[in-house]
Amino acid sequence: MIIDAQKLIEQGKMARQAARILASANTIQKNNALIKMAECLEKSAAEIIAANRLDLEAGREMGLTSSLLERLTLDEGRIAGMAEGLREISALPDPVGEVLEINRRPNGLEVGRIRTPMGVIGIIYESRPNVTADAAGLCLKSGNAILLRGGEEALHSNRVIARIIAEAAVSSGLPAGAIQLVDSPDRQLVIQMMQMNDYIDCLIPRGGAGLKKTVMANASVPYIMTGMGNCHVYIDEFADFNKARPIVINAKVQRPSVCNAIENLLVHQAVARDFLPLIAEELREAGVEIRGCQTSKAVVPWILEASAADWAEEYLDLIIAVKVVEDVDQAIEHINKYGTGHSEAIVSENYTNVRRFMRAVDAAAVYANASTRFTDGNEFGFGAEMGISTQKLHARGPMGLRELTTTKFIVYGDGQIR
């Protein structure tokens, strides 16, 4: 059922009410709901696939690229994956109610801090319909109600998935309104979500540069910006090429469309002559287009020439920009200037250079001698993730259940006054 502006406010009110109840739901209730949601998704696979087919048909007519269509596609396997994701979330520890500290003050007051849900979380995302189940599962486990605004191109799929998991949650005794889809292709409603301060406590935009701009220009609801990834690998003067080569190839080629893939290669001038021809050849074999600075081109003449715009661009494709730098400090400076604060790596055997890089680079994740592709909730060991924050406030890097909570101070007294 397509909604309008007035209906969105009503959804916000329902979410707020549901959030109050959900906040005190116990872990067993929430886990049972997650498992029920998983079962219902699996049972309804045929219905989901039928809805997904409508999205795919419309997508083909609209001329979506094959990679977008691929992301949009659901089959038995992917639905089983969504269900498995929900079961994994049910197995993760419940962050709500964790007491972070409790100290007795000289006057006898006991001052503590306890983890609580945020309340209502709004998520704005694109093509992949599995995000609907993942995000709802994470929010539910962390005691938050969720308003889901998926991409227009996945509306049929999201509608069915959201209905199935919302009904499953209600049938497990959780409040109606805890999981709701913003069921409309109208982009004005997205703007409206960004300004629903009374009903949304935290907004999580997951998308590209366009969404980021819209959020920055319009949001009054506090938000956590995610997934902007203009990432670099810096090959130091003291790099071990046997580590450097696989790291560059992996970080660029293994999955170029994701935010933790690299877009840039920085090479110390002292090793440019030895390293660049090797890596350029490997990148070419992997089908990567190389755009180099003047110095890189002097070493490997067949590569393309980079323009000034290349240093800031997030290709998300088999393209890489290459720049020769004077030293580790110039690499750090370049990264802090052009990077989006996502994932940055140095390859070096030199203690001091590694230490300097790790300290001075201003990003969510900084690597020594490993691929940037590891920036991921699962890889870091805290299970599923809601996105990768590239901002400094609240959460930075992969956001798991803990990052979907806030804290409150609890103070126990015996009549103390000031």
Add this chain to the structure above:
Amino acid sequence: MIIDAQKLIEQGKMARQAARILASANTIQKNNALIKMAECLEKSAAEIIAANRLDLEAGREMGLTSSLLERLTLDEGRIAGMAEGLREISALPDPVGEVLEINRRPNGLEVGRIRTPMGVIGIIYESRPNVTADAAGLCLKSGNAILLRGGEEALHSNRVIARIIAEAAVSSGLPAGAIQLVDSPDRQLVIQMMQMNDYIDCLIPRGGAGLKKTVMANASVPYIMTGMGNCHVYIDEFADFNKARPIVINAKVQRPSVCNAIENLLVHQAVARDFLPLIAEELREAGVEIRGCQTSKAVVPWILEASAADWAEEYLDLIIAVKVVEDVDQAIEHINKYGTGHSEAIVSENYTNVRRFMRAVDAAAVYANASTRFTDGNEFGFGAEMGISTQKLHARGPMGLRELTTTKFIVYGDGQIR
């Protein structure tokens, strides 16, 4: 020197540069600077008082209230207090570089999290010029550059204080630009600060409802809202009146102009007849105007009648709104509806009611049997504070040094790829 829009951008650039250097300053350097700043403030007391006199004269001409003039006034004692505050900050532990965790993953990667400065913090504040030194000290210790935009009414005082402490920091070897005053009474520049995403990482507005609205309407820089305090004390059916009476009086009367003072008293219907006459008399003796609901007025006829607007109002004055509620659940509902999420208290000897209140009230600090006036960095035991956050993102409650930092993931590998 009064600045303009262009100059503000230059200040932002300088702050950004300074922040990069300050981020790797070690604790000894920062502590030395703080002590130097304290000394220089004390040595320049006469100059500060002379500048302050200009503000006070202008304030009197503008017709500022006596309480505002009082807040604005600096004397030898208050300047010594500012210096002492800086020395106390120098004695606090440095949050920067704290490793929060480090875990080895199955593939041998070591994934950790380290505390780092935010970068550049912008603070927008009002009358009290001592905030200039406090805020600068906290930011410096946490490795952040700061742009200070104080109230127009304190411009002369702030100009001198900022210059003295900035020079002291530079003379201790810290970068120029680490402490800068936005030296202009032009409110357009405040709006501009709210949109300087390239140069300010976090904005901290400290002020009233008007500032809050302006920030919500204009800010694209991530911000932490502070100090909105529509606080309540709820007197339960099972309250010990010997605790309840001093708590209500303390929370309302001890310092009515601050955000952790209460504005509302909620009383369980079962004890309204016994409690209200007692507390009304005490409040009257303390000079407090009482505005009650119908039921309260039926018990204590001489109090004024509350209007619907009273429940949402932050008086910051010797006025209190009183409402009789049916039970603890209605109290919680009222607080969650009208409160600003600052500090809320229950007075009760009943285990279940206390537990329910502590859990269900959605606020930065929730109290059992103690005055809300304790919501304060010093009282909670973490030294000076930058403000009291009433939002859920990033920091909630009193913000100390830790809350002025962010974290980054550090990942150490030996060539790992995915």
